[in-house]
Amino acid sequence: MSRIQKKKPVSEKLKQKAVQEKQKENGSGSEKPVAQKAVFSAKPEKNAVDAKISDPNFFQRSMEYLREVKVELKKVTWPTRKQTTQTTIVVIIFVFVVAGFLGIFDFGLSKLVQIVLT
Numbered sequence: 001m002s003r004i005q006k007k008k009p010v011s012e013k014l015k016q017k018a019v020q021e022k023q024k025e026n027g028s029g030s031e032k033p034v035a036q037k038a039v040f041s042a043k044p045e046k047n048a049v050d051a052k053i054s055d056p057n058f059f060q061r062s063m064e065y066l067r068e069v070k071v072e073l074k075k076v077t078w079p080t081r082k083q084t085t086q087t088t089i090v091v092i093i094f095v096f097v098v099a100g101f102l103g104i105f106d107f108g109l110s111k112l113v114q115i116v117l118t
Contacts, residue, residue, distance in 0.1 A: 041099070
C-alpha cells in the first residue's frame with residue numbers, strides 16, 4: 001500500500017493567501033516575511049476573511065472531495081477482462097465445492113440424528 005501525501009486543508013491555503021495579500025498591501029511583498037507575534041485573548045476576533053477561511057460551505061467541501069476521488073481513481077490499477085473472468089470462475093467453483101461439502105455434512109448429520117432417535 002502506498003502512502004498518500006496529505007494535502008493542506010483548504011482553510012490553511014486560504015489563510016496563507018490572506019497573509020500574502022496583507023503583506024502586499026503593507027509593501028512588504030518583496031521582503032522576507034515578518035515573524036508575527038502570537039497574541040492571545042479571551043475572545044478570538046473574527047473578521048470576514050477568518051469566517052470564510054474557517055467555514056467552507058457544503059458545496060466547496062463536496063467539490064474538493066470529488067476532485068480528490070478523481071485523483072485517487074486515476075491511481076487504481078484495474079484488472080483486465082481476462083483476469084476478472086478467471087477470478088469469477090474460481091469463485092464460482094469454490095462456491096460449488098463448499099456447497100457440496102456442506103450438503104454432504106448436513107446429510108450425514110441428519111442420518112445420524114435419525115439413527116439416534118429411532
